[in-house]
Amino acid sequence: MPNITLPDGSVRSFEHPVTVAEVAASIGAGLAKAALAGKVGGRMVDLSHRLETDVDLAIVTDKTPEGLEIIRHSTAHLLAHAVKELFPDAQVTIGPVIENGFYYDFAYKRPFTPEDLEQIEARMAELAKAEIPVSREVWARDEAVEFFKSEGEHYKAEIIASIPQAEDVSLYRQGDFIDLCRGPHVPNTGKLKVFKLTKVAGAYWRGDSKNEMLQRIYGTAWAKKDELDGYLHMLEEAEKRDHRKLGQQLGFFHFQENAPGSVFWHPKGWTLFQALINYMRVRQEEAGYVEVNTPDVMDRGLWETSGHWQNYRENMFTTQTEDDRVFALKPMNCPGAVSMFAQGLKSYRDLPLRMAEFGKVHRYEPSGALHGLLRVRHFTQDDAHIFCTEAQMEQECKDVVALILDIYKDFGFENIRIKLSTRPENRIGTDETWDKLEGALASALEHMNMAYELFPGEGAFYGPKLEFVLRDTIGRDWQCGTLQVDMNLPERFDISYVAEDNTRKRPVMLHRALFGSLERFTGILIEHYAGALPMWLAPVHAVVMNISEGQADYVREVAARLRKAGFRVETDLRNEKINYKIREHSVHKLPYQIVIGEKEKEAGVVAVRARGNQNLGQMPLDTLIERWRLEVETKAGSV
Template sequence: MPAITLPDGSLRSFDHPVTVAEVAASIGAGLAKAALAGKVNDTLVDTSYVIEEDSKLAIVTAKDPEGLDIIRHSSAHLMAQAVQQLFPDVQVTIGPTIENGFYYDFASPRTFTPEDLEAIDARMQELIQRDLPVKRTTMPRDEAIQFFRKKGEEYKAQIIEAIPINQTLSLYQQGEFIDLCRGPHIPSTGKIPAVKVMKVAGAYWRGDSKNEMLQRIYGTAWASQKELKNYLTFLEEAEKRDHRKLGRHLDLFHFHEDAPGAVFWHPKGWQVFQQLINYMRGRQERAGYVEINTPDVMDRHLWETSGHWFNYRENMFTTTTEDERVFALKPMNCPGCMMMFAQGLKSYRDLPLRMAEFGKVHRYEPSGALHGLMRVRHFTQDDAHIFCTEDQMDEECKKVVKLVLDIYKDFGFHDVIIKLSTRPANRIGSDETWDKLEGALAGALDSLGMKYVLFPGEGAFYGPKLEFVLRDAIGRDWQCGTLQVDMNLPERFDLTYVAEDNSRKRPVMLHRALFGSLERFVGILVEHFEGKFPLWLAPVQAVVLNITDKQADFVKSVENQLRAAGIRAVSDLRNEKIGFKIREHTMQRVPYLLVVGDREVETQSVTVRTRTGQDLGNMSIADLDAKLQAEIKALRSIDLEV
């Protein structure tokens, strides 16, 4: 008879086979009520699972990550049941869990409306209140195919047909609804504490655009109503910060179907973009980088040498000339930089050689994956490639890590997660080389006392990499910078330098991007600051406003004085009430609003307001300029509330 070892090491013995639910009940009524599933010998099972021999057991509740995933998976089944109750002619397909929730794809003769979603949500709440038991049964594969076909569930039958023959499948039933599923599931529908239907979108059957279009209904589920409420509040905040909406509102950029995945930068947005380049250019110059520029279009053989042609071909834009030469728009800057290093003889005295490039790259992304500035086909990378000796490799890695973290602080990002991705299955180079490269990255982090998360098998095909993930003002994570160490591409391009003993040696190559995609980084900053850029980065830093036409000449004079001092100032001489103009420019997130009336003209001054509504009083133009210049220079004290 089974002896059950619990996570705290205690032992419970039973004189008969026992279910997970019975073990939970033997521990306490509270745990029995909270139990959603069990983990028997590290395998997740239903609470109805019978334990017949000595085993380790952990009771899974909503407090556990596995418990929340089970709640979400069970919520997908609950939604499918509600949909079929309300719309009996709808067929179900698949319904997996995703980050923060779940979805289910439906084949429906009708298009689901917002009112339909409300009805589905209401029916789900009813089914939760009914607390329907969830029962697991099994059925042979071929019998299951016939079972679902008789129910009119052709899509489910097709799914089962893809499963190898002679398999026994598990099905879960709640009320009249029955669905194919691996499980485990909650014991009853009443165990779902907080769920909400969110939205509907289109999705192709099995993700293939050649197949029919289905309707995908998304939902979210949480371990408590409080967590659900917090998540909905978070979504509202994220919606307010959506860079696509703010981009239109602040007149920063737009997209057009004639150039999918490419940005049309407006003057204000281009100003932000250029400020980022100028900032990075200054930081790189002080860190010992030289700036280069390489061609956008290069011959196929170069991409074959680099390995991109064989590992990245489906994402590359190509063209063939009349003489049948194949050229590719560069998806990466690396090969061009390799050619730059190969030009002329290099000595150990030239190393480390840090080459930076604001290179335009082009990558084919499926149209469905495009997302504003966050996912584009044409973008600029703040790339750099550092060529060094093996002895210099560790120190150069440390310098890059320190530089990237220091730069992120200038933008208000203090919470940075570092990921170390190691050798993938599809790679070039020997295991010995990969050992050295992975050791260099891990060693740099260890020597700096940096914590990191290991991602085995997620490195690039030519080398391991570090990824720097930023956490923004509302707690979202954005992967931005990367550092990769590479001894393979220098080998493939036959790069050498003259060593101190006059022998020829291979350099080590570090690939490094700190912003990553500048387009994406702008999008992140727009959402991080909610369009309220710090003064140094704001496209318009100050606007000068007149109260009546009598102050027009002085307003233009103030604008010209500030612009001569390097301040991005504009004037607003429209025949509108001053309150209207103040509100409008506040909504445009202009950091400083300078009001000019008759008294200001007489004293040759301005009344200064901030976009937060703070009245800083009257200032001379000289004092105002000194204040603005001091704030612009204080990069390292950026405040998210400015």
């Protein structure tokens, strides 16, 4: 007689084994209709799962994140079902849930077209309307391999063949369609009503560029239509804000094939990039950091000591010299920072030692993963490494968290989520050390009354970490800053300081990045502001334009005074109509345009237009300079 304990603490007793669906029905008809799956002792299961012993059970509906993930996973199977009915020769491969949706990879003899996607989506809607039951089956591995081979599904057979022979495999059947999946899934296709296929792209089999190219169909699925509509609107906005298009339009940067994943910064883009560095230099100096710089290329032995060679080798660029020495372009700045600390004897009086570095790092990213500034192979990190005592560790963590959140406010990011990622399976160091490090991060957040989400197993191989996720103006999340605590690299490099009792002790090492990758943060800023950067960040603050040739000298005089006051201005003295000039410069999203005609010249004033076609009228140049200084100092600027 199983006793089922529900989330509210109430217990329901049954005289015989029951399914999750039957428990939901015993609670109420509304819940039975809304139920998608169950969570038994923290494990997700289908509604058909039988409960034979006393357990804790939560009914999962579309109002929970787990329910939405089930909807999206089931919709990926619905997509594969529709493709197989419409294109029987297509082979299905892998179809996971991703942020805001799902995808499924297919092998097919020709590219899928936009018209194909419309047809597939229509067929998905028909299959959903039919409310086809979805059921789980358990097969022997070899039986499943032979079945998929007989169906011509060679990719699926290869996946199953990689499972240990003694293990059974979980399959899901809906109508004539059968797919490999551990589940759970919705009880019938009628639960899948709100979805949209968004695009098709290329993807290598198993993510390896040496393998054949497949076709990846992306889609999104939601519980409610208004949620889908909101997401599609966000996609439209994101398309308008694409930093790759805006970067070209604004003359910030470009990419080219002979330097994949590396940025060619144009003068305006480099000015923005340097503005970020200069801002961070000031903030770090105020917070007690010193700036250092370490080599870009270092011997393999250093990376073996740090553990990167064993844990990160496939992502590193390497080179071998004539004397057979192997070097690597640094993928991370950490070993260089440890080497800096190791130079000279350190005392407890020197700690905490906060060393910042704008370090160039190089990581091999698959060509298919490269994405403008957001995913590159050569980038700059605003890295810092803090060496401190164990007693100082928690306070240093608090100070870093406070600094990160304050800096993000200056850039217009107020909505910040914090993730705590704990020990991964592939790690270095003892469990005792990991307990201490994870406890320090959690304690720092709790003492600051900061909410956080726990992500077990997602820490770095050398230590747990905090990740700071920013939400931009159109609702997208971006993981940027990180804070990691580490007692493993100091041990591996055998560094120490002289304690108060004259003994040698290991320092704790904090790894900290605020922007993360400056290239990526620049891309995020461009999209967050749709290219209309606030004045304190804008590469060009204003353009000064004449109406006719008679004002050219006054335009030059005004521009010179503004530059002397510290502002970045350009002049436009072309023999073009002023309305043409205004329209053209508006495309470049400058914060201000200054128009000078004969009246302005005679009165010794300027006519000012602010971005967004705001006519601020005439004003003395000194008044404008004070206005701009205040705007820059307060970092004003709307999103």
